[in-house]
Amino acid sequence: MRADATRNLNAVLRTGARLLAEDPTVSMATIATTAGVDRRTVYRRFATREALLAxxxxxxxxxxxxxxxxxxxxxxxxxxxxxxxxxxxxxxxxxxxxxxxxxxxxxxxxxxxxxxxxxxxxxxxxxxxxxxxxxxxxxxxxxxxxxxxxxxxxxxxxxxxxxxxxxxxxxxxxxxxxxxx
Structure with missing residues (x-):
């Protein structure tokens, strides 16, 4: 995996962990924006919130x-x-x-x-x-x-x-x- 892809994945996972702990209904778009990545980047890696949560x-x-x-x-x-x-x-x-x-x-x-x-x-x-x-x-x-x-x-x-x-x-x-x- 490229360095920027790894960095983006780590940002999405950590941001997702924090935001989902605060609000289990937070949107994938909010997670992407807060992580500083494009929403498509998140959906390309995780088709659903459940996949991200897993x-x-x-x-x-x-x-x-x-x-x-x-x-x-x-x-x-x-x-x-x-x-x-x-x-x-x-x-x-x-x-x-x-x-x-x-x-x-x-x-x-x-x-x-x-x-x-x-x-x-x-x-x-x-x-x-x-x-x-x-x-x-x-x-x-x-x-x-x-x-x-x-x-x-x-x-x-x-x-x-x-x-x-x-x-x-x-x-x-x-x-x-x-x-x-």
Missing amino acids: AVFQAKLDSAEQVLDAARLEEAPVAVALHRYVEGIVPVSREWPLDVRRMMRADPVANERRETQSRRLDAFLERATTEGLLRADLAEGWTRRVLDQLVDSVAHDLPRLDPPQAADLVVATFLDGVGRP
Whole structure:
């Protein structure tokens, strides 16, 4: 793909993610104009809003996969892996603000991919519990919900925090809040 075509595609995907998160009914023409490309460019690549939405979700899943890999959840010390994960996933949440659960009913392949990523994070939290960093007496799934909410809050409610600061805040809050006393 030519450099300008790649740049246009990235602009459309990122702009589409942001605008569709704000208004699921936004027009393709509005996305094109805001992305700074011709409407025909968008329609040539994505025949429908659903096709664009699917591409946005795939881009978000790609980014999340890279973060999970880079965090080294299975082999790095838990606190280090947790910090790497949060520091990496905060920019992903900011760049791709759409909730992937919106796509799951329509795309079973994307759903399975998201579930695989979710299982990786769940296994990491189980490891953290087994190693004694997290409390084992909490309701099943609670630590995951707390972590997800902390990440979402810092990514969207505190956008001025850079990713390392956001990770510091989330990790300290998480480990002190559901960590073992």
